[in-house]
Amino acid sequence: xxxxxxxxxxxxxxxxxxxxxxxxxxxxxxxxxxxxxxxxxxxxxxxxxxxxxxxxxxxxxxxxxxxxxxxxxxxxxxxxxxxxxxxxxxxxxxxxxxxxxxxxxxxxxxxxxxxxxxxxxxxxxxxxxxxxxxxxxxxxxxxxxxxxxxxxxxxxxxxxxxxxxxxxxxxxxxxxxxxxxxxxxxxxxxxxxxxxxxxxxxxxxxxxxxxxxxxxxxxxxxxxxxxxxxxxxxxxxxxxxxxxxxxxxxxxxxxxxxxxxxxxxxxxxxxxxxxxxxxxxxxxxxxxxxxxxxxxxxxxxxxxxxxxxxxxxxxxxxxxxxxxxxxxxxxxxxxxxxxxxxxxxxxxxxxxxxxxxxxxxxxxxxxxxxxxxxxxxxxxxxxxxxxxxxxxxxxxxxxxxxxxxxxxxxxxxxxxxxxxxxxxxxxxxxxxxxxxxxxxxxxxxxxxxxxxxxxxxxxxxxxxxxxxxxxxxxxxxxxxxxxxxxxxxxxxxxxxxxxxxxxxxxxxxxxxxxxxx
Numbered sequence: 310x311x312x313x314x315x316x317x318x319x320x321x322x323x324x325x326x327x328x329x330x331x332x333x334x335x336x337x338x339x340x341x342x343x344x345x346x347x348x349x350x351x352x353x354x355x356x357x358x359x360x361x362x363x364x365x366x367x368x369x370x371x372x373x374x375x376x377x378x379x380x381x382x383x384x385x386x387x388x389x390x391x392x393x394x395x396x397x398x399x400x401x402x403x404x405x406x407x408x409x410x411x412x413x414x415x416x417x418x419x420x421x422x423x424x425x426x427x428x429x430x431x432x433x434x435x436x437x438x439x440x441x442x443x444x445x446x447x448x449x450x451x452x453x454x455x456x457x458x459x460x461x462x463x464x465x466x467x468x469x470x471x472x473x474x475x476x477x478x479x480x481x482x483x484x485x486x487x488x489x490x491x492x493x494x495x496x497x498x499x500x501x502x503x504x505x506x507x508x509x510x511x512x513x514x515x516x517x518x519x520x521x522x523x524x525x526x527x528x529x530x531x532x533x534x535x536x537x538x539x540x541x542x543x544x545x546x547x548x549x550x551x552x553x554x555x556x557x558x559x560x561x562x563x564x565x566x567x568x569x570x571x572x573x574x575x576x577x578x579x580x581x582x583x584x585x586x587x588x589x590x591x592x593x594x595x596x597x598x599x600x601x602x603x604x605x606x607x608x609x610x611x612x613x614x615x616x617x618x619x620x621x622x623x624x625x626x627x628x629x630x631x632x633x634x635x636x637x638x639x640x641x642x643x644x645x646x647x648x649x650x651x652x653x654x655x656x657x658x659x660x661x662x663x664x665x666x667x668x669x670x671x672x673x674x675x676x677x678x679x680x681x682x683x684x685x686x687x688x689x690x691x692x693x694x695x696x697x698x699x700x701x702x703x704x705x706x707x708x709x710x711x712x713x714x715x716x717x718x719x720x721x722x723x724x725x726x727x728x729x730x731x732x733x734x735x736x737x738x739x740x741x742x743x744x745x746x747x748x749x750x751x752x753x754x755x756x757x758x759x760x761x762x763x764x765x766x767x768x769x770x771x772x773x774x775x776x777x778x779x780x781x782x783x784x785x786x787x788x789x790x791x792x793x794x795x796x797x798x799x800x801x802x803x804x805x806x807x808x809x810x811x812x813x814x815x816x817x818x819x820x821x822x823x824x825x826x
Contacts, residue, residue, distance in 0.1 A: 314386040317765050318374065319758030321554060322367060322392030322471050324348065324358075324412065329370040330758035331378050334386065334771050336782030338754055342373030349409075354416030360398055360406035363471065364478045371540040382542045388532065389525065389765035390479065391551035391757060392472035394489060395445040397454070399465040404477060407465045413445040416671055418453035419680055425452060430509035432597065437503045439593060439601025439612070440492040443674045448493045448510045455515060468518040476550045479540075480530040483520045488552035488603045490522045497601040497610055498588055500524075525549035526605045526767045526775065549765035556602050556611050557760030559583045560775075562727035562751040564611060565604070566784040568776050572721030574710055574740065575756075577728040580619035582675075582713040583611040584721060592718045598676050599716060605764050606775045614675035614713030620730045622666040622684065622702050623650070630695065654703060654735035657696035659800060663687040663808055664698075664705035665815075672819075676716035677812075681819040687811050703735050707743030707801065708808045720744045725787065727751045742797035743805070747790035753783070 316339065321328045325348075330341040344366040348358040375381045395413035400406060411417070422442050425431060435441060442449055451468060454461050469477065473485045487500035494510075496503040501522065507513055529547035537544035551557055556564075558581075564573035570585035583602075591601055591612055600613040627646040634641055664686050667673045672680035686701060714720055724746050730736050731750045741748045753759050763778045772778040 314384065316378070316381065316384045316386060317762040318371070318385055318388045319755070319762030319765075320367065320370070320388065320390040320475065321557070321755065321757040321761065322363065322390065322475055323554065324393045324414070327363070327366045327370045328755060328758055329374040330755045330762070331374055331381065332759065332762045334766060336759070338759070340374060340377040341755060341758070342370050342377060344369040344373065348412055348414070350414070354419070356412040356414035356416070357409035358412055359409050360400075360474055363410075364475065367475050367478070368539050371542065375541045385542060385546055386771070387529065387547045387549060387765035387769050388479065388542070389549040389551050389761040390472050390475050391554045391557040391761040392470065392475060394470065394553040394555055395447060396470060397447045397450045398469040398471060398474045399461060400467050400469055400474070400477065400483070401464050402466060404481075407461060410471070410474075411450050414671070415450065416444050416680070418444045418449040421453035421456065422449050425449065425510060428509060430505070434506045434509035435597045436593065437496045437505045438492050439497045439591060439599070441596070441598035441600075441678060443678050444671070444680070445674070446493055448506070448512070451515060451518070452510045452512060455512065462515055462518065465518060467520050469520060470553070472551060472553070473520065476548065479532055479536045479548050481533050482530045484523045484550055485520045486550050486552050487522055487524055488556055490519070492600050492602050494519060497591070497603060500603055523550055524605065525551050525764045529765070529768050547765070547769055549761070549768045551761035551764050552605055553602060554757050555581050555583070555613065556604055558727065558757040559585075559611060559760070560604065560763065560779075561753050561756035561758070561760035561783065563725040563749070563783050563787050565606070565609070565776075566779055566787065570609065571723060571725055572714065573725040573727065575728045576619050576706065576726060576730040576736065576740075578619060578621050580616035580706065580709060580713070581613065582615070582710055583613045584714070584717055585609060585611050594676070594716045596677060596716070598674070598678055605767075612717045614716050616666065616709050616713065617671055617674050618666060618669040619706055619709070622664075622668045622705065625668050626699060626702050650699065650703070650733055651735045653696045653699045657700040659797065660693070660697060661688050661804070662693060662697055662701040663708070663804065663811060664701040665808070665812055666702065666705040666709050676713050679816060679819065681823045682816070683819055683822065685815070704739050704804075706736065707739035708805060710740055711743040711801070711805055712809065714744055721746050723790065724748045725751060727753070727756050737791060738794060738797065741791060741793040742801045745793050745798040745802070747792045749790050750788045751783075752786040752788060
Protein backbone atom coordinates (compact mmCIF):
# COMPACT_ATOMS: atom_id res chain seq x y z
CA UNK A 310 0.00 0.00 0.00
CA UNK A 311 1.53 3.31 -1.03
CA UNK A 312 -1.46 5.66 -0.84
CA UNK A 313 -1.07 8.72 1.32
CA UNK A 314 -3.12 8.86 4.52
CA UNK A 315 -4.32 5.26 4.60
CA UNK A 316 -3.02 4.18 8.03
CA UNK A 317 -4.36 4.74 11.54
CA UNK A 318 -2.01 4.34 14.49
CA UNK A 319 -3.55 3.04 17.70
CA UNK A 320 -1.54 3.56 20.89
CA UNK A 321 -2.37 1.34 23.87
CA UNK A 322 -0.42 2.36 26.98
CA UNK A 323 -0.74 -0.50 29.44
CA UNK A 324 0.72 -0.76 32.90
CA UNK A 325 3.88 -2.53 31.79
CA UNK A 326 3.92 -2.25 27.99
CA UNK A 327 3.11 0.57 25.58
CA UNK A 328 2.11 -0.61 22.12
CA UNK A 329 1.85 1.33 18.87
CA UNK A 330 -0.08 -0.53 16.18
CA UNK A 331 -0.62 0.38 12.53
CA UNK A 332 -3.94 -0.50 10.88
CA UNK A 333 -5.25 -0.06 7.37
CA UNK A 334 -8.48 1.93 7.18
CA UNK A 335 -10.25 -1.39 6.58
CA UNK A 336 -9.05 -2.66 9.97
CA UNK A 337 -6.28 -5.00 8.85
CA UNK A 338 -3.34 -4.88 11.25
CA UNK A 339 -0.10 -4.05 9.46
CA UNK A 340 2.55 -3.95 12.17
CA UNK A 341 3.12 -3.24 15.85
CA UNK A 342 5.94 -2.07 18.07
CA UNK A 343 6.19 -1.84 21.81
CA UNK A 344 8.26 -0.50 24.65
CA UNK A 345 8.43 -1.81 28.19
CA UNK A 346 7.63 0.66 30.90
CA UNK A 347 8.09 0.23 34.62
CA UNK A 348 6.43 1.16 37.85
CA UNK A 349 7.67 1.14 41.43
CA UNK A 350 5.95 -0.32 44.47
CA UNK A 351 6.47 0.44 48.14
CA UNK A 352 5.76 -1.17 51.48
CA UNK A 353 3.15 1.53 52.08
CA UNK A 354 1.00 0.14 49.27
CA UNK A 355 2.20 2.68 46.72
CA UNK A 356 2.44 1.90 43.01
CA UNK A 357 3.86 4.79 41.02
CA UNK A 358 5.08 5.50 37.50
CA UNK A 359 7.15 8.30 36.03
CA UNK A 360 5.16 10.57 33.73
CA UNK A 361 8.29 11.68 31.90
CA UNK A 362 9.46 8.13 31.27
CA UNK A 363 6.00 7.07 30.12
CA UNK A 364 6.11 9.71 27.38
CA UNK A 365 9.65 8.59 26.45
CA UNK A 366 8.40 5.01 26.20
CA UNK A 367 5.51 6.09 24.00
CA UNK A 368 7.93 7.87 21.68
CA UNK A 369 10.08 4.73 21.58
CA UNK A 370 7.10 2.62 20.55
CA UNK A 371 6.10 5.07 17.80
CA UNK A 372 9.68 5.29 16.53
CA UNK A 373 9.83 1.50 16.51
CA UNK A 374 6.64 1.35 14.47
CA UNK A 375 8.17 3.79 11.98
CA UNK A 376 11.09 1.40 11.51
CA UNK A 377 8.68 -1.38 10.58
CA UNK A 378 6.33 0.54 8.29
CA UNK A 379 7.97 2.31 5.34
CA UNK A 380 6.78 5.88 4.90
CA UNK A 381 4.68 5.74 8.07
CA UNK A 382 4.63 9.50 8.61
CA UNK A 383 3.20 10.31 5.17
CA UNK A 384 0.82 7.35 5.21
CA UNK A 385 -0.74 8.09 8.60
CA UNK A 386 -4.25 9.52 8.43
CA UNK A 387 -4.76 9.74 12.20
CA UNK A 388 -3.37 8.73 15.57
CA UNK A 389 -5.39 7.59 18.58
CA UNK A 390 -4.44 6.83 22.16
CA UNK A 391 -5.85 4.79 25.03
CA UNK A 392 -4.24 3.57 28.22
CA UNK A 393 -4.50 2.03 31.65
CA UNK A 394 -7.50 3.33 33.55
CA UNK A 395 -7.99 4.92 36.96
CA UNK A 396 -4.93 6.32 38.72
CA UNK A 397 -3.89 9.95 39.11
CA UNK A 398 -1.44 11.76 36.83
CA UNK A 399 -0.96 15.28 38.19
CA UNK A 400 0.35 18.05 35.93
CA UNK A 401 1.35 21.54 36.97
CA UNK A 402 2.72 24.74 35.47
CA UNK A 403 4.26 24.43 32.04
CA UNK A 404 2.60 21.03 31.65
CA UNK A 405 5.27 19.52 33.89
CA UNK A 406 4.56 16.49 36.11
CA UNK A 407 3.82 16.97 39.79
CA UNK A 408 5.61 13.90 41.10
CA UNK A 409 5.04 10.40 39.80
CA UNK A 410 1.62 9.06 38.87
CA UNK A 411 -0.39 7.05 41.37
CA UNK A 412 -1.40 3.94 39.39
CA UNK A 413 -4.58 1.91 39.58
CA UNK A 414 -2.52 -0.61 41.57
CA UNK A 415 -1.86 1.92 44.33
CA UNK A 416 -3.51 0.90 47.62
CA UNK A 417 -2.75 3.97 49.77
CA UNK A 418 -6.27 5.35 49.49
CA UNK A 419 -7.83 2.33 51.25
CA UNK A 420 -8.64 4.24 54.50
CA UNK A 421 -10.23 7.01 52.48
CA UNK A 422 -12.34 4.51 50.52
CA UNK A 423 -13.56 3.04 53.82
CA UNK A 424 -14.43 6.49 55.14
CA UNK A 425 -16.16 7.71 51.98
CA UNK A 426 -18.05 4.45 51.45
CA UNK A 427 -19.69 4.93 54.83
CA UNK A 428 -20.62 8.53 54.04
CA UNK A 429 -24.20 9.70 53.65
CA UNK A 430 -23.66 10.74 50.03
CA UNK A 431 -22.01 7.58 48.74
CA UNK A 432 -25.15 5.87 47.44
CA UNK A 433 -26.16 9.00 45.54
CA UNK A 434 -22.64 9.15 44.10
CA UNK A 435 -22.98 5.51 43.02
CA UNK A 436 -26.37 6.14 41.44
CA UNK A 437 -24.83 8.97 39.39
CA UNK A 438 -21.58 7.33 38.34
CA UNK A 439 -22.67 3.69 38.35
CA UNK A 440 -19.28 2.95 39.88
CA UNK A 441 -18.36 1.61 43.28
CA UNK A 442 -15.52 3.24 45.19
CA UNK A 443 -12.18 1.49 45.37
CA UNK A 444 -8.53 2.41 45.79
CA UNK A 445 -7.89 2.23 42.04
CA UNK A 446 -9.84 5.33 41.21
CA UNK A 447 -8.72 8.89 40.77
CA UNK A 448 -11.59 10.21 42.88
CA UNK A 449 -10.57 8.17 45.92
CA UNK A 450 -6.89 8.92 45.37
CA UNK A 451 -7.37 12.69 45.08
CA UNK A 452 -9.61 12.66 48.16
CA UNK A 453 -6.83 10.82 50.01
CA UNK A 454 -4.22 13.30 48.78
CA UNK A 455 -6.44 16.21 49.78
CA UNK A 456 -6.51 14.99 53.38
CA UNK A 457 -2.98 13.58 53.69
CA UNK A 458 -0.77 15.21 51.04
CA UNK A 459 -2.54 18.43 50.01
CA UNK A 460 0.72 19.94 48.75
CA UNK A 461 0.56 17.62 45.73
CA UNK A 462 -2.78 19.06 44.69
CA UNK A 463 -1.72 22.60 45.58
CA UNK A 464 1.07 22.37 42.99
CA UNK A 465 -1.13 20.75 40.33
CA UNK A 466 -3.17 22.51 37.67
CA UNK A 467 -4.90 19.48 36.21
CA UNK A 468 -5.50 15.84 37.15
CA UNK A 469 -5.15 13.51 34.17
CA UNK A 470 -5.13 9.80 33.43
CA UNK A 471 -2.42 7.91 31.56
CA UNK A 472 -3.89 8.34 28.08
CA UNK A 473 -4.72 12.00 28.85
CA UNK A 474 -1.07 12.63 29.74
CA UNK A 475 0.07 11.13 26.43
CA UNK A 476 -2.58 13.16 24.57
CA UNK A 477 -1.23 16.30 26.23
CA UNK A 478 2.26 15.46 25.02
CA UNK A 479 0.98 14.68 21.52
CA UNK A 480 -1.21 17.76 21.11
CA UNK A 481 -0.58 20.23 23.92
CA UNK A 482 -4.26 19.92 24.95
CA UNK A 483 -5.36 19.13 28.50
CA UNK A 484 -8.43 16.92 28.27
CA UNK A 485 -10.03 13.67 29.32
CA UNK A 486 -12.70 11.49 27.74
CA UNK A 487 -16.36 10.84 28.65
CA UNK A 488 -15.69 7.32 29.96
CA UNK A 489 -13.21 8.06 32.74
CA UNK A 490 -14.78 11.44 33.51
CA UNK A 491 -18.26 10.03 34.07
CA UNK A 492 -17.40 6.91 36.05
CA UNK A 493 -15.15 8.89 38.40
CA UNK A 494 -16.66 12.35 38.83
CA UNK A 495 -19.77 12.37 36.69
CA UNK A 496 -22.99 10.79 35.52
CA UNK A 497 -23.04 7.94 33.00
CA UNK A 498 -26.36 9.18 31.63
CA UNK A 499 -25.08 12.67 30.71
CA UNK A 500 -21.36 11.86 30.28
CA UNK A 501 -20.58 15.08 32.11
CA UNK A 502 -19.24 16.01 35.53
CA UNK A 503 -21.82 15.80 38.30
CA UNK A 504 -21.90 17.89 41.49
CA UNK A 505 -23.40 14.97 43.42
CA UNK A 506 -20.37 12.78 42.72
CA UNK A 507 -17.83 15.53 43.33
CA UNK A 508 -19.47 16.63 46.59
CA UNK A 509 -19.67 13.03 47.89
CA UNK A 510 -15.92 12.74 47.43
CA UNK A 511 -15.40 15.99 49.32
CA UNK A 512 -13.64 17.54 46.34
CA UNK A 513 -15.74 20.58 45.45
CA UNK A 514 -12.84 22.91 46.22
CA UNK A 515 -10.60 20.85 43.89
CA UNK A 516 -12.98 20.92 40.93
CA UNK A 517 -10.62 23.19 38.98
CA UNK A 518 -8.30 20.19 38.61
CA UNK A 519 -10.81 18.41 36.35
CA UNK A 520 -9.97 18.81 32.66
CA UNK A 521 -12.24 19.46 29.69
CA UNK A 522 -14.15 16.41 28.44
CA UNK A 523 -13.85 15.64 24.72
CA UNK A 524 -15.10 12.72 22.63
CA UNK A 525 -12.45 11.37 20.28
CA UNK A 526 -15.01 10.20 17.71
CA UNK A 527 -16.07 13.83 17.24
CA UNK A 528 -13.06 15.97 18.16
CA UNK A 529 -9.42 15.68 17.17
CA UNK A 530 -6.44 17.95 17.72
CA UNK A 531 -3.38 18.24 15.50
CA UNK A 532 -0.10 16.56 16.37
CA UNK A 533 2.18 19.30 17.64
CA UNK A 534 5.44 20.18 15.93
CA UNK A 535 7.49 19.11 18.97
CA UNK A 536 5.71 15.77 19.24
CA UNK A 537 6.00 15.19 15.50
CA UNK A 538 9.77 15.67 15.64
CA UNK A 539 10.06 13.38 18.64
CA UNK A 540 7.92 10.59 17.15
CA UNK A 541 9.00 10.82 13.52
CA UNK A 542 5.52 11.72 12.28
CA UNK A 543 4.00 14.72 10.52
CA UNK A 544 2.89 17.80 12.43
CA UNK A 545 -0.81 18.44 12.03
CA UNK A 546 -1.80 14.75 11.84
CA UNK A 547 -5.20 14.42 13.59
CA UNK A 548 -5.00 12.88 17.06
CA UNK A 549 -8.02 11.28 18.72
CA UNK A 550 -8.30 10.86 22.50
CA UNK A 551 -9.72 7.41 23.14
CA UNK A 552 -11.82 6.04 25.95
CA UNK A 553 -10.29 4.00 28.78
CA UNK A 554 -8.46 0.81 27.75
CA UNK A 555 -11.07 -1.57 29.22
CA UNK A 556 -13.81 -0.45 26.88
CA UNK A 557 -11.44 -0.04 23.93
CA UNK A 558 -10.40 -3.67 24.30
CA UNK A 559 -14.00 -4.78 24.62
CA UNK A 560 -14.99 -2.73 21.58
CA UNK A 561 -12.19 -4.28 19.52
CA UNK A 562 -13.05 -7.78 20.76
CA UNK A 563 -16.79 -7.72 20.06
CA UNK A 564 -18.75 -6.35 23.01
CA UNK A 565 -20.99 -4.98 20.26
CA UNK A 566 -21.38 -6.35 16.73
CA UNK A 567 -24.02 -6.53 14.03
CA UNK A 568 -25.78 -3.66 15.80
CA UNK A 569 -26.36 -5.81 18.90
CA UNK A 570 -25.03 -5.45 22.44
CA UNK A 571 -23.14 -8.42 23.85
CA UNK A 572 -20.91 -9.54 26.73
CA UNK A 573 -17.13 -9.63 26.63
CA UNK A 574 -14.57 -10.93 29.12
CA UNK A 575 -10.88 -10.16 28.95
CA UNK A 576 -9.04 -12.84 30.90
CA UNK A 577 -5.52 -11.70 31.62
CA UNK A 578 -3.66 -10.89 34.82
CA UNK A 579 -6.95 -9.36 35.89
CA UNK A 580 -10.42 -10.35 34.75
CA UNK A 581 -12.63 -7.73 33.12
CA UNK A 582 -16.25 -8.67 32.49
CA UNK A 583 -18.43 -6.30 30.49
CA UNK A 584 -21.91 -6.07 29.04
CA UNK A 585 -22.84 -3.44 26.49
CA UNK A 586 -26.25 -1.98 27.29
CA UNK A 587 -28.53 0.89 26.54
CA UNK A 588 -28.43 3.36 29.41
CA UNK A 589 -32.01 2.47 30.39
CA UNK A 590 -31.07 -1.22 30.77
CA UNK A 591 -28.33 -0.70 33.36
CA UNK A 592 -29.05 -2.56 36.62
CA UNK A 593 -27.12 -1.13 39.57
CA UNK A 594 -26.58 -3.64 42.36
CA UNK A 595 -27.42 -3.12 46.01
CA UNK A 596 -23.80 -3.64 47.07
CA UNK A 597 -22.71 -0.57 45.11
CA UNK A 598 -19.90 -2.30 43.18
CA UNK A 599 -18.68 -2.35 39.61
CA UNK A 600 -18.41 0.30 36.93
CA UNK A 601 -20.64 1.81 34.30
CA UNK A 602 -18.40 3.05 31.49
CA UNK A 603 -19.53 4.85 28.37
CA UNK A 604 -18.86 3.40 24.93
CA UNK A 605 -18.10 5.79 22.06
CA UNK A 606 -21.66 5.36 20.82
CA UNK A 607 -24.64 7.56 21.75
CA UNK A 608 -26.75 6.05 24.53
CA UNK A 609 -24.63 2.88 24.85
CA UNK A 610 -22.57 2.05 27.92
CA UNK A 611 -20.77 -0.96 29.32
CA UNK A 612 -21.60 -2.32 32.73
CA UNK A 613 -18.43 -3.76 34.21
CA UNK A 614 -17.25 -5.96 37.04
CA UNK A 615 -13.54 -6.64 37.41
CA UNK A 616 -11.66 -9.36 39.28
CA UNK A 617 -8.47 -8.08 40.85
CA UNK A 618 -6.69 -11.28 39.79
CA UNK A 619 -7.39 -13.83 37.07
CA UNK A 620 -4.58 -15.73 35.35
CA UNK A 621 -2.10 -14.77 38.06
CA UNK A 622 -3.85 -17.47 40.10
CA UNK A 623 -2.76 -20.00 37.50
CA UNK A 624 0.71 -18.46 37.37
CA UNK A 625 1.01 -18.86 41.14
CA UNK A 626 0.11 -22.57 41.02
CA UNK A 627 2.44 -23.25 38.09
CA UNK A 628 5.30 -21.43 39.80
CA UNK A 629 4.81 -23.66 42.82
CA UNK A 630 4.92 -26.73 40.57
CA UNK A 631 8.00 -25.45 38.75
CA UNK A 632 9.81 -24.84 42.03
CA UNK A 633 9.09 -28.38 43.22
CA UNK A 634 10.27 -29.81 39.91
CA UNK A 635 13.46 -27.76 40.13
CA UNK A 636 14.14 -29.11 43.62
CA UNK A 637 13.80 -32.58 42.13
CA UNK A 638 16.41 -31.77 39.51
CA UNK A 639 14.05 -31.09 36.60
CA UNK A 640 14.02 -27.56 35.26
CA UNK A 641 11.01 -26.52 33.19
CA UNK A 642 10.12 -23.11 31.82
CA UNK A 643 6.92 -21.28 32.66
CA UNK A 644 5.94 -21.55 28.98
CA UNK A 645 6.28 -25.35 29.17
CA UNK A 646 4.03 -25.42 32.23
CA UNK A 647 1.45 -23.20 30.53
CA UNK A 648 1.42 -25.60 27.57
CA UNK A 649 0.50 -28.47 29.91
CA UNK A 650 -2.58 -26.82 31.43
CA UNK A 651 -5.09 -28.46 29.10
CA UNK A 652 -3.53 -31.93 29.48
CA UNK A 653 -3.42 -31.68 33.30
CA UNK A 654 -7.02 -30.49 33.24
CA UNK A 655 -7.97 -33.52 31.13
CA UNK A 656 -6.27 -35.84 33.63
CA UNK A 657 -8.44 -34.57 36.48
CA UNK A 658 -11.99 -35.62 37.19
CA UNK A 659 -14.84 -33.19 37.71
CA UNK A 660 -15.26 -33.03 41.45
CA UNK A 661 -16.37 -30.74 44.21
CA UNK A 662 -13.18 -28.82 45.00
CA UNK A 663 -13.76 -25.08 45.00
CA UNK A 664 -11.13 -22.38 44.57
CA UNK A 665 -11.76 -18.69 45.24
CA UNK A 666 -9.25 -16.78 43.05
CA UNK A 667 -8.43 -13.86 45.35
CA UNK A 668 -4.65 -14.26 45.17
CA UNK A 669 -3.91 -10.53 44.83
CA UNK A 670 -2.43 -8.77 47.86
CA UNK A 671 -5.01 -6.05 47.18
CA UNK A 672 -7.89 -8.47 47.81
CA UNK A 673 -10.93 -8.30 45.54
CA UNK A 674 -12.97 -5.57 43.86
CA UNK A 675 -15.60 -7.44 41.87
CA UNK A 676 -18.37 -8.23 42.41
CA UNK A 677 -17.57 -7.29 46.02
CA UNK A 678 -14.89 -5.01 47.43
CA UNK A 679 -12.75 -6.40 50.23
CA UNK A 680 -9.05 -5.61 50.50
CA UNK A 681 -8.69 -8.46 53.01
CA UNK A 682 -10.07 -11.16 50.64
CA UNK A 683 -7.67 -14.04 50.05
CA UNK A 684 -7.60 -17.12 47.85
CA UNK A 685 -8.34 -20.58 49.14
CA UNK A 686 -9.32 -24.15 48.32
CA UNK A 687 -12.42 -25.75 49.80
CA UNK A 688 -13.25 -29.46 49.70
CA UNK A 689 -9.77 -30.98 49.45
CA UNK A 690 -9.21 -34.58 50.47
CA UNK A 691 -6.40 -37.15 50.30
CA UNK A 692 -7.57 -38.36 46.91
CA UNK A 693 -6.90 -35.04 45.19
CA UNK A 694 -3.67 -34.48 43.27
CA UNK A 695 -2.07 -31.63 41.36
CA UNK A 696 -4.33 -31.94 38.27
CA UNK A 697 -7.36 -31.61 40.57
CA UNK A 698 -5.89 -28.44 42.09
CA UNK A 699 -5.30 -27.06 38.62
CA UNK A 700 -8.86 -27.87 37.60
CA UNK A 701 -10.17 -26.12 40.70
CA UNK A 702 -8.14 -22.98 39.93
CA UNK A 703 -9.29 -22.87 36.29
CA UNK A 704 -12.88 -23.53 37.32
CA UNK A 705 -12.48 -20.84 39.96
CA UNK A 706 -11.90 -18.30 37.20
CA UNK A 707 -15.16 -19.48 35.63
CA UNK A 708 -16.95 -19.13 38.96
CA UNK A 709 -15.56 -15.62 39.46
CA UNK A 710 -16.71 -14.69 35.96
CA UNK A 711 -20.23 -15.93 36.70
CA UNK A 712 -20.18 -14.08 40.04
CA UNK A 713 -19.43 -10.86 38.19
CA UNK A 714 -22.12 -11.29 35.52
CA UNK A 715 -24.67 -12.24 38.19
CA UNK A 716 -24.08 -8.84 39.80
CA UNK A 717 -25.10 -7.19 36.53
CA UNK A 718 -28.34 -9.12 35.94
CA UNK A 719 -29.06 -12.25 33.91
CA UNK A 720 -26.33 -14.38 32.36
CA UNK A 721 -25.33 -13.30 28.83
CA UNK A 722 -26.71 -15.17 25.84
CA UNK A 723 -23.23 -15.29 24.31
CA UNK A 724 -19.81 -14.45 25.70
CA UNK A 725 -16.95 -13.03 23.63
CA UNK A 726 -13.54 -13.60 25.20
CA UNK A 727 -10.12 -12.14 24.61
CA UNK A 728 -6.74 -12.28 26.32
CA UNK A 729 -3.94 -14.83 26.12
CA UNK A 730 -5.76 -17.30 28.36
CA UNK A 731 -8.51 -17.64 25.73
CA UNK A 732 -6.17 -20.03 23.90
CA UNK A 733 -6.78 -22.64 26.61
CA UNK A 734 -9.54 -25.07 25.69
CA UNK A 735 -10.01 -25.88 29.39
CA UNK A 736 -10.56 -22.25 30.33
CA UNK A 737 -12.92 -21.61 27.42
CA UNK A 738 -14.95 -24.64 28.45
CA UNK A 739 -15.13 -23.48 32.05
CA UNK A 740 -16.19 -19.97 31.10
CA UNK A 741 -18.86 -21.35 28.78
CA UNK A 742 -20.18 -23.79 31.39
CA UNK A 743 -20.07 -21.21 34.16
CA UNK A 744 -22.36 -18.76 32.35
CA UNK A 745 -24.13 -21.54 30.39
CA UNK A 746 -23.68 -19.72 27.12
CA UNK A 747 -21.62 -20.17 23.95
CA UNK A 748 -18.24 -18.46 23.82
CA UNK A 749 -16.57 -16.87 20.82
CA UNK A 750 -12.91 -15.89 20.72
CA UNK A 751 -11.88 -12.75 18.93
CA UNK A 752 -9.04 -13.29 16.48
CA UNK A 753 -8.13 -9.62 16.79
CA UNK A 754 -4.47 -9.58 17.85
CA UNK A 755 -4.42 -6.13 19.48
CA UNK A 756 -7.99 -5.47 20.55
CA UNK A 757 -7.26 -2.38 22.66
CA UNK A 758 -5.27 -0.63 19.96
CA UNK A 759 -7.90 -1.61 17.40
CA UNK A 760 -10.73 -0.26 19.53
CA UNK A 761 -9.11 3.14 19.90
CA UNK A 762 -8.07 3.23 16.23
CA UNK A 763 -11.72 2.69 15.35
CA UNK A 764 -12.55 5.91 17.16
CA UNK A 765 -10.10 7.78 14.98
CA UNK A 766 -11.49 6.10 11.87
CA UNK A 767 -14.94 7.47 12.72
CA UNK A 768 -13.53 10.87 13.68
CA UNK A 769 -11.86 11.41 10.28
CA UNK A 770 -14.95 10.25 8.39
CA UNK A 771 -13.65 6.91 7.15
CA UNK A 772 -16.89 5.42 8.54
CA UNK A 773 -20.29 7.00 9.02
CA UNK A 774 -20.63 5.71 12.56
CA UNK A 775 -19.15 3.17 14.98
CA UNK A 776 -21.51 0.35 14.01
CA UNK A 777 -20.39 0.64 10.39
CA UNK A 778 -16.78 0.48 11.54
CA UNK A 779 -17.48 -2.52 13.79
CA UNK A 780 -19.02 -4.39 10.86
CA UNK A 781 -15.68 -4.28 9.04
CA UNK A 782 -13.15 -4.21 11.90
CA UNK A 783 -14.70 -6.56 14.48
CA UNK A 784 -17.49 -8.89 13.37
CA UNK A 785 -15.49 -10.81 10.71
CA UNK A 786 -12.82 -11.64 13.30
CA UNK A 787 -15.14 -13.35 15.79
CA UNK A 788 -14.55 -17.10 15.87
CA UNK A 789 -17.19 -19.80 15.74
CA UNK A 790 -19.44 -20.14 18.77
CA UNK A 791 -18.39 -22.94 21.16
CA UNK A 792 -21.47 -24.26 22.95
CA UNK A 793 -21.31 -25.17 26.65
CA UNK A 794 -21.18 -28.79 27.75
CA UNK A 795 -24.64 -29.36 29.22
CA UNK A 796 -23.46 -31.70 31.99
CA UNK A 797 -20.75 -29.30 33.07
CA UNK A 798 -23.16 -26.37 32.94
CA UNK A 799 -25.48 -28.24 35.33
CA UNK A 800 -22.52 -29.04 37.59
CA UNK A 801 -21.42 -25.40 37.63
CA UNK A 802 -24.97 -24.39 38.55
CA UNK A 803 -24.74 -26.55 41.67
CA UNK A 804 -21.17 -25.58 42.53
CA UNK A 805 -21.82 -21.86 42.15
CA UNK A 806 -24.29 -21.87 45.03
CA UNK A 807 -21.59 -23.36 47.26
CA UNK A 808 -19.01 -20.94 45.84
CA UNK A 809 -21.06 -17.92 46.93
CA UNK A 810 -21.90 -19.44 50.30
CA UNK A 811 -18.23 -20.06 51.08
CA UNK A 812 -17.03 -16.59 50.07
CA UNK A 813 -19.74 -14.95 52.16
CA UNK A 814 -19.12 -17.17 55.18
CA UNK A 815 -15.34 -16.83 55.18
CA UNK A 816 -15.25 -13.02 54.93
CA UNK A 817 -15.06 -12.47 58.72
CA UNK A 818 -12.06 -14.81 58.82
CA UNK A 819 -10.27 -12.68 56.21
CA UNK A 820 -10.64 -9.66 58.47
CA UNK A 821 -9.34 -11.64 61.45
CA UNK A 822 -6.31 -12.79 59.46
CA UNK A 823 -5.47 -9.20 58.61
CA UNK A 824 -5.72 -8.28 62.28
CA UNK A 825 -3.10 -10.91 63.15
CA UNK A 826 -0.47 -9.51 60.78
